[in-house]
Amino acid sequence: MRNDMSSSVPPADKPLDGSLSPVQRPLTIMLVAGEASGDQLGGRLMAAIKRKADNVRFIGVGGPRMTGEGMTSLFSMNEMSVMGLAEIVPHIPRLLRRIGETAALALRERPDVVVTIDAPDFSFRVGKKLAGQGIPLVHYVAPSVWAWRPGRARKIAKFLDHLLALLPFEPPYFEKEGLSTTFIGHSAVEERHGGDAVRFRARHGLQATQKVISILPGSRHSEVTRLLPVFADVVSRLHQNHPDYVFVVPTVSKVEQAVQQAVATWPAKAIVVTSDQDRHDAFSASHAALAASGTVSLELGIVGVPHIIGYRLSAASAWIARRLLKVDTVTIINLVLGRKLVPEYLQEECRPDRLYQAMTAIIADGAQRDAQKAGFDEATTLLGFGQTPPSDKAASVVLELALAGRG
Secondary structure, eight states, X not given: OOSSGGGGOOOTTSOOOSOOOOSSSOEEEEEEEOSHHHHHHHHHHHHHHHHHOSSEEEEEEOOHHHHHTTOOBSSOGGGGXXXXXXXXXXXXXXXXXXXXXXXXXXXXXXXXXXXXXXXXXXXXXXXXXXXXXXXXXXXXXXXXXXXXXXXXXXXHTTTOSEEEESSXXXXXXXXXXXXXXXXXXXXXXXXXXXXXXXXXXXXXXXXTTSOEEEEEOOSSHHHHHHHHHHHHHHHHHHHHHOTTOEEEEEOOHHHHXXXXXXXXXXXXXXXXXXXXXXXXHHHXXXXXXXXXXXXXXXHHHHTTOOXXXXXXXXXXXXXXXXXXXXXXXXXXXXXXXXXXXXXXXXXXXXXXXXXXXXXXXXXXXXXXXXXXXXXXXXXXXXXXXXXXXXXXXXXXXXXXXXXXXXX
């Protein structure tokens, strides 16, 4: 850890006493998010901070969720949304320019704390530029050093003041390097009961007996390009044998057009939704799901939707990943439980025939559905469901660091 500012941070669920609004000027908090999942985390964190403190000003980089909470983004968050080592290369000049602009904003505005959210290729470069400038640095979402590149723990401990971890087994990896780390739980557990299946069916004219199947090809253009043709083949096979199934494709605005164009050619009834509420309603109405790897698996597990994972990287990124990964699963639920509850079909295994067989098994009532549902309850408890909301814990840490810097 580069200084001792984080030594004053109390347990994250400790209540903060008195008004947190400074007398001299608004408390200025800078947040930087680089993709849709980070925007969700940032938005929840901002809302929690506003519940705990008055007279707060937000600056930085974010998406619609964060701008909706009161931030004017320095530039479009979508510019940073690239995936995989091979995919990043063509975007390096622009990313380097945006890194410089983001660091310059912090140095110009002198916020009371900077919170970078996930997107380590961007976030850590910003953090390094701000090291030694007297601005507390917090990173939200611990890098997966338990999966690959364990040396990152020592490197980030040199410039970060505090790390917020989503998974319960992560803090020791960083604390042994001197970086103060708080397990706050996964923010997805905060929205466990956020969907309404009846509302979703009524809005789209669906019968109560019709099975709804969610198809989730990812939130990045590269993911949609690789996965949606494969997933579409699975949809066609399911539709051929079960023409009454309805397919819903929750997506995000930046890839909505590509998804809409692809779905228009499907033989089955398909509904594309983009808003947070529609997404949650769709999940609540879903009988099963086929999803890309990522946080969405946990979101599905939180509402008890049996699902399988299909994923493909570019050939170059996959070659690199195979040589660096130290775990045999990429799904959060599997990692937390220590067993492969959710089936994964990665790279060459991500084929329509394999995915169709697996989907058929989890759609049918039986042992696989029962096992997944029981496992979901176990995993979400480990990830903080029923405890102090993760965003509230994160807000407590961020505010204590911000106020500590004011003396």
